[in-house]
Amino acid sequence: MTFSARLAAAVRLTGTPLCVGIDPWVDRLPGRAALGATPARADLADLARRFGLAVVDACAGQVSSVKPQFAFFEALGPAGMAALADVCGAARAADLLVIGDAKRGDIGSTATAYAAATLAADAPFPCDALTVSPFLGPDTLEPFLTVAEANGRGLFVLLRTSNPGSARWQAPVADDLATWIDSTNAARGDLGPVGAVVGATHRAAMDKLRAAMPHTWLLVPGFGAQGGSAADAKAALRPDGLGALIVSARAATFPDAPSAAYDADPAAWIRDRVAATREALAAG
Amino acid sequence: MTFSARLAAAVRLTGTPLCVGIDPWVDRLPGRAALGATPARADLADLARRFGLAVVDACAGQVSSVKPQFAFFEALGPAGMAALADVCGAARAADLLVIGDAKRGDIGSTATAYAAATLAADAPFPCDALTVSPFLGPDTLEPFLTVAEANGRGLFVLLRTSNPGSARWQAPVADDLATWIDSTNAARGDLGPVGAVVGATHRAAMDKLRAAMPHTWLLVPGFGAQGGSAADAKAALRPDGLGALIVSARAATFPDAPSAAYDADPAAWIRDRVAATREALAAG
Numbered sequence: 001m002t003f004s005a006r007l008a009a010a011v012r013l014t015g016t017p018l019c020v021g022i023d024p025w026v027d028r029l030p031g032r033a034a035l036g037a038t039p040a041r042a043d044l045a046d047l048a049r050r051f052g053l054a055v056v057d058a059c060a061g062q063v064s065s066v067k068p069q070f071a072f073f074e075a076l077g078p079a080g081m082a083a084l085a086d087v088c089g090a091a092r093a094a095d096l097l098v099i100g101d102a103k104r105g106d107i108g109s110t111a112t113a114y115a116a117a118t119l120a121a122d123a124p125f126p127c128d129a130l131t132v133s134p135f136l137g138p139d140t141l142e143p144f145l146t147v148a149e150a151n152g153r154g155l156f157v158l159l160r161t162s163n164p165g166s167a168r169w170q171a172p173v174a175d176d177l178a179t180w181i182d183s184t185n186a187a188r189g190d191l192g193p194v195g196a197v198v199g200a201t202h203r204a205a206m207d208k209l210r211a212a213m214p215h216t217w218l219l220v221p222g223f224g225a226q227g228g229s230a231a232d233a234k235a236a237l238r239p240d241g242l243g244a245l246i247v248s249a250r251a252a253t254f255p256d257a258p259s260a261a262y263d264a265d266p267a268a269w270i271r272d273r274v275a276a277t278r279e280a281l282a283a284g
Numbered sequence: 285m286t287f288s289a290r291l292a293a294a295v296r297l298t299g300t301p302l303c304v305g306i307d308p309w310v311d312r313l314p315g316r317a318a319l320g321a322t323p324a325r326a327d328l329a330d331l332a333r334r335f336g337l338a339v340v341d342a343c344a345g346q347v348s349s350v351k352p353q354f355a356f357f358e359a360l361g362p363a364g365m366a367a368l369a370d371v372c373g374a375a376r377a378a379d380l381l382v383i384g385d386a387k388r389g390d391i392g393s394t395a396t397a398y399a400a401a402t403l404a405a406d407a408p409f410p411c412d413a414l415t416v417s418p419f420l421g422p423d424t425l426e427p428f429l430t431v432a433e434a435n436g437r438g439l440f441v442l443l444r445t446s447n448p449g450s451a452r453w454q455a456p457v458a459d460d461l462a463t464w465i466d467s468t469n470a471a472r473g474d475l476g477p478v479g480a481v482v483g484a485t486h487r488a489a490m491d492k493l494r495a496a497m498p499h500t501w502l503l504v505p506g507f508g509a510q511g512g513s514a515a516d517a518k519a520a521l522r523p524d525g526l527g528a529l530i531v532s533a534r535a536a537t538f539p540d541a542p543s544a545a546y547d548a549d550p551a552a553w554i555r556d557r558v559a560a561t562r563e564a565l566a567a568g
Contacts, residue, residue, distance in 0.1 A: 023394075041408065071390055071397035077408025078366035085362055105417060106355055106387055107447040109309075113355035124325065124361025133389060135419035135442060137449030158419060163391040165421030172456040 003097075003129055003154030004191045004217065008242050010064035010097055016278045017237060019099060019219070021249025022055045022068040022087060024048035026075070028254050030266040045079035048072070051266065052087030055253055056094050058270035062278065065097040065128070067219075067247055081125070088126045099219065099245070100127030103158060107140050115147035129154035131197060131219070134177055145184075145194065154193040154217070157181055160209065162199025162222030174205070178212050185215035191243060195219055198236060200228025200246070206235050210243075218244045223281070224251040230284020252277045287381075287413055287438030288475045288501065292526050294348035294381055300562045301521060303383060303503070305533025306339045306352040306371060308332035310359070312538050314550040329363035332356070335550065336371030339537055340378050342554035346562065349381040349412075351503075351531055365409070372410050383503065383529070384411030387442060391424050399431035413438035415481060415503070418461055429468070429478065438477040438501070441465055444493065446483025446506030458489070462496050469499035475527060479503055482520065484512025484530070490519050494527075502528045507565070508535040514568020536561045 011017060026032070029047040032039075052068065059066055068091075073084035091098045104114040118127045132144050134157050141157065148155055159177055160170055178196070185192025195217035198209050210218065223233040223246050236244035253270050255262045262269040295301060310316070313331040316323075336352065343350055352375075357368035375382045388398040402411045416428050418441050425441065432439055443461055444454055462480070469476025479501035482493050494502065507517040507530050520528035536557050539546045546553040 025393075069394060069397075071388075071394045071401070074401040075397040075408075077401070078362050078369055080408075081365045082362035103390055103417075103420075104355075104387070107445060110307075110353060110355045113353075113359040117355070117358040117361075124359075124364075133387075133417050133419050134453055135417050136387075136445050137447055137452050137454070139447055139449035140445075161391060161420050161424075163421055163423055165423035168421050169418055169457045169461060170421070173453045177453060 001152055003148065003152055003193050006128070006152065007064060007097055007154070007217065008191065011242060014062060014064050016063060016281065017234075017244050017246045018063045018274070018278050018281055019065040019067050019245040019247045020055060020059050020063055020252050020274055021101070021247050022052050022066055023249045023253070024051050024072045025250060025254060026072070030054070030263050041077050042079045045076040045083045048076055048080060049083035049086055052083065053090055054267040055270055056087065056091045056096060057267040058274055059096055060094040062271070062274050063096070065099055065245060066091050067099040067101050067249070069249070070100065070102040085125050092126055092128070097128040098126065099156065100125065100130045103131050103133050105133035105136050105140060107136060108143065111140050111143035112147065115144045119144070119147045119151055119153040121151050127153065129156055129195065131156045131158065133158050138180055149193055154195060156195040156197050156217070156219040159196040160198045160202055160205045162201045162226050162228070166199065166202070174209075178209055182213040182216050191215055191217055197221065199226070200233040200236070201226055203232050203235060206232065210236055210238070214238065216243070220244055220246045224248050230281050233281065234284070246281060248277050285436055287432065287436055287477050290412070290436065291348060291381055291438070291501065292475065295526060298346060298348050300347060300565065301518075301525075301528050301530045302347045302558070302562050302565055303349040303351050303529040303531045304339060304343050304347055304536050304558055305385070305531050306336050306350050307533045307537070308335050308356045309534060309538060310356070314338070314547050325361050326363045329360040329367045332360055332364060333367035333370055336367065337374055338551040339554055340371065340375045340380060341551040342558055343380055344378040346555070346558050347380070349383055349529060350375050351383040351385050351533070353533070354384065354386040369409050376410055376412070381412040382410065383440065384409065384414045387415050387417050389417035389420050389424060391420060392427065395424050395427040396431065399428045403428070403431045403435055403437040405435050411437065413440055413479065415440045415442065417442050422464055433477055438479060440479035440481050440501070440503040443480040444482045444486055444489045446485045446510050446512070450483065450486070458493075462493055466497040466500050475499055475501055481505065483510070484517040484520070485510055487516050487519060490516065494520055494522070498522065500527070504528055504530045508532050508561075514565050517565065518568065530565060532561050
């Protein structure tokens with residue numbers, strides 16, 4: 001079964017385009033205070049693992065997918081990467097699709113090595129899809145796509161990211177890149193394996209790209225904390241309610257201020273917050 | 285002491301612009317045959333560590349720097365990342381500058397997390413410089429630069445990569461990006477902390493960028509195996525002999541065919557090959 005078909009089924013089953021980000025924000029992890037001022041990196045990695053597993057527990061059955069952010073695990077060293085592997089595996093075991101947010105990109109056999117790390121059947125960091133950078137060129141996306149399709153996995157190519165400065169080196173190539181992505185998908189049928197990352201913070205670009213890319217899943221950061229409204233984010237959906245995953249990360253998984261209830265049972269706290277985020281997105 | 289000053293001193297001391305890539309190519313690692321058809325990933329990670337340490341041993345005192353390719357370690361899972369951490373640490377202990385080839389890029393606090401992983405004083409994967417992708421925009425390079433400069437480290441921004449398809453989404457922004465990079469360096473003096481990756485495989489682009497970026501170190505892949513000649517690669521040097529690191533990776537570290545001498549003493553074999561590559565580069 002293709003990634004796109006699996007994702008469509010999971011979105012229909014859960015009834016929401018929400019995708020919950022897993023960003024183990026080291027200063028705010030549940031249990032962080034107990035480690036004192038100079039915690040060992042291995043202890044922080046263990047907190048990151050527990051946090052990730054709590055997000056997975058909170059999300060199972062409520063949303064289609066989770067999006068672990070590789071950077072925060074990598075900052076915790078090899079022990080952090082072991083935590084990432086565990087969180088990815090637990091999410092897949094809980095029938096959540098894993099969107100690995102790694103923004104990888106490299107040439108030839110190096111791209112294949114990144115794909116082997118994440119998209120192969122026996123990948124050590126098992127993901128259902130991976131965010132990738134197109135900057136090196138179409139010949140560098142092809143090795144990722146080959147491994148992805150062979151294993152029923154997908155990609156999300158950076159197209160218009162949510163940060164304020166994204167236009168400068170993305171806008172000059174956006175039309176050509178959007179055409180490359182959507183035509184790659186069109187050649188395979190309806191919604192295809194090559195998604196695109198488009199921030200909810202750039203509404204005009206979103207409207208244009210949604211119209212130009214009818215065969216493409218959009219992964220939409222920037223909803224909530226970064227300033228994109230629910231309406232801005234939902235502009236990424238096709239009329240059939242498919243075609244977009246709308247991400248909430250820190251707003252759905254961390255309290256605004258230290259919270260004893262959160263520290264006592266993070267999974268329960270996050271489960272309630274994810275439910276509220278689903279509702280806010282549906283109502284907005 | 286700045287990264288640029290440390291690099292200039294190391295290039296002058298060793299008398300060569302050569303930088304040796306550390307690409308643990310899993311099928312060809314010394315000792316691979318002894319592991320049989322279905323090796324455990326942890327055993328492959330151990331071979332990758334030994335290979336990386338052999339390259340470090342072979343390079344110490346001969347070249348200024350080594351360039352570990354993160355992808356090949358990541359493909360071996362958390363154990364592979366532990367091997368990467370050991371290889372980076374051993375290279376720095378041997379007075380080799382470590383150019384971490386990770387091509388990372390992300391927004392805000394996520395970029396800072398990648399920088400913490402590699403460029404901070406206590407980074408788990410300690411590098412003297414990191415390759416980064418500019419595609420997300422200048423505001424996403426700034427967190428990397430802040431961490432790098434605070435710790436005497438540097439960056440190499442992808443500008444014109446060595447693969448055949450690199451022009452498509454790089455050429456439209458190359459002039460603006462080159463100006464951003466070189467002016468960032470010029471504001472700091474002579475050669476600055478923000479290098480650029482320019483392949484030896486695109487000679488006309490190299491000549492133009494070298495002339496346009498007098499304050500910028502170039503990191504030059506594509507010499508040898510990918511088809512760039514010594515003369516093409518050396519076009520990246522400034523008249524003073526500084527301003528470029530010319531990379532040789534697999535050609536300097538793997539035999540063309542299985543070799544008993546290589547398997548018996550990889551460090552000795554690589555030491556000879558690195559010396560020959562230095563000579564070929566000097567003569568070409």
